[in-house]
Amino acid sequence: MTNDTAVKKWGIYAHIPYCVKKCTYCDFSSAAVRNDTRVEMADYAAALRAEILREVPPLRTRWGDAATVYIGGGTPTALPPAFLTDILENLRKTAGNPIECTVEANPGTVDEAYLTQIKAAGANRLSLGVQSFDDRLLRAIGRIHTAEEARAAFHAARAAGFTNVSLDLMYGLPTQTLGDLKRSVEEALALAPEHISVYGLIVEEGTPMAAAEAAGKLALPSEDAAEEMYDWLTEALPACGYHRYEISNFARPGFESRHNLGYWRNVPYLGVGAAAHGYVDGVRWRNEADTRAYIRGIREGCSVRTPEDAVRTRENAMEEYAFLALRTAEGIDAVDFARTFDAALEDIYGAVIEKYIIEGLLCRTSTHIALTPAGMKVGNEIFAAFLH
Numbered sequence: 001m002t003n004d005t006a007v008k009k010w011g012i013y014a015h016i017p018y019c020v021k022k023c024t025y026c027d028f029s030s031a032a033v034r035n036d037t038r039v040e041m042a043d044y045a046a047a048l049r050a051e052i053l054r055e056v057p058p059l060r061t062r063w064g065d066a067a068t069v070y071i072g073g074g075t076p077t078a079l080p081p082a083f084l085t086d087i088l089e090n091l092r093k094t095a096g097n098p099i100e101c102t103v104e105a106n107p108g109t110v111d112e113a114y115l116t117q118i119k120a121a122g123a124n125r126l127s128l129g130v131q132s133f134d135d136r137l138l139r140a141i142g143r144i145h146t147a148e149e150a151r152a153a154f155h156a157a158r159a160a161g162f163t164n165v166s167l168d169l170m171y172g173l174p175t176q177t178l179g180d181l182k183r184s185v186e187e188a189l190a191l192a193p194e195h196i197s198v199y200g201l202i203v204e205e206g207t208p209m210a211a212a213e214a215a216g217k218l219a220l221p222s223e224d225a226a227e228e229m230y231d232w233l234t235e236a237l238p239a240c241g242y243h244r245y246e247i248s249n250f251a252r253p254g255f256e257s258r259h260n261l262g263y264w265r266n267v268p269y270l271g272v273g274a275a276a277h278g279y280v281d282g283v284r285w286r287n288e289a290d291t292r293a294y295i296r297g298i299r300e301g302c303s304v305r306t307p308e309d310a311v312r313t314r315e316n317a318m319e320e321y322a323f324l325a326l327r328t329a330e331g332i333d334a335v336d337f338a339r340t341f342d343a344a345l346e347d348i349y350g351a352v353i354e355k356y357i358i359e360g361l362l363c364r365t366s367t368h369i370a371l372t373p374a375g376m377k378v379g380n381e382i383f384a385a386f387l388h
């Protein structure tokens with residue numbers, strides 16, 4: 001329930017739906033690059049440019065410069081550098097100079113020259129999908145890079161001038177032990193990135209990994225072992241100076257991802273590109289996911305958006321506000337909730353809040369309601385309780 005006077009910042013997400021090769025666990029909207037994809041990539045970059053030129057200026061007129069830009073995927077760095085720099089430059093021209101401009105990169109696709117070009121085009125934060133520093137585990141999940149290439153990509157980022165680098169790591173991988181995870185985290189810490197994201201492996205339906213599991217060919221750690229990894233991570237990273245500001249995200253102070261915080265704080269964002277999600281004026285939408293249909297739609301000047309909710313009620317908006325904010329360490333800002341919905345948080349969710357405070361899963365400060373560390377472990381159960 002945003003209105004123009006209340007919006008002080010906004011973000012832009014641009015989706016690049018290509019990867020060098022699909023990882024076995026991945027169900028994101030992306031396709032492996034084939035020979036014919038090179039031609040499609042040029043058309044895609046042109047369509048993205050056209051969508052940016054069409055959609056960004058009206059929002060900039062209303063709200064001023066975008067605060068954040070995030071180019072994700074897929075693998076943005078699967079694009080030839082000229083395409084990615086063109087997208088970055090167009091975003092900068094149309095959206096102003098965002099405070100934070102993140103590009104996701106796969107370590108198997110970048111070198112110092114590539115990173116220097118995107119840095120010069122406006123990227124100032126790099127998110128490297130490392131996942132593990134163990135070659136055996138990287139192979140097991142179908143990553144295209146080695147641990148050595150991940151280290152090299154990190155050093156290349158520093159050499160290119162990136163002073164804000166995030167590493168993604170995964171736990172609960174096939175045959176992974178706590179010892180394996182500790183070694184990977186130690187390697188990550190030795191590089192001293194500004195930010196670390198950690199994700200537990202989820203075997204998504206329809207992926208090669210799900211097929212391997214169904215065939216009894218996947219040796220996942222037991223639930224207890226995965227929980228032990230989670231517990232270790234959530235203690236070890238803060239102890240090393242990375243505070244946990246969201247369920248899966250850890251940062252040195254001042255290096256939290258502003259863009260992602262925007263998602264959890266109900267900040268509007270424009271989504272551009274095939275399969276991109278957007279949220280403006282209280283409406284959520286998803287762009288056409290089929291890349292060719294997206295390109296055609298943009299060329300013909302058509303809308304490529306499908307609203308995510310047929311009917312979106314005030315109640316839906318409150319629920320979403322609450323469970324997104326609860327993902328963050330600071331939790332739900334009661335004053336902002338009241339301003340947004342013209343209703344007191346405690347009047348809407350008082351009983352749920354009380355129940356979980358008594359159980360030690362939520363805590364209350366003078367301004368916020370937040371998950372406790374024990375609450376973060378069972379976040380999904382608590383989020384569900386905030387749904388009417």
Ligand code: SF4
Binds near residue numbers: 018021023028030074
């Ligand atoms: S690189 Fe990322 S988006 Fe691409 S297939 Fe692997 S996990 Fe999915």
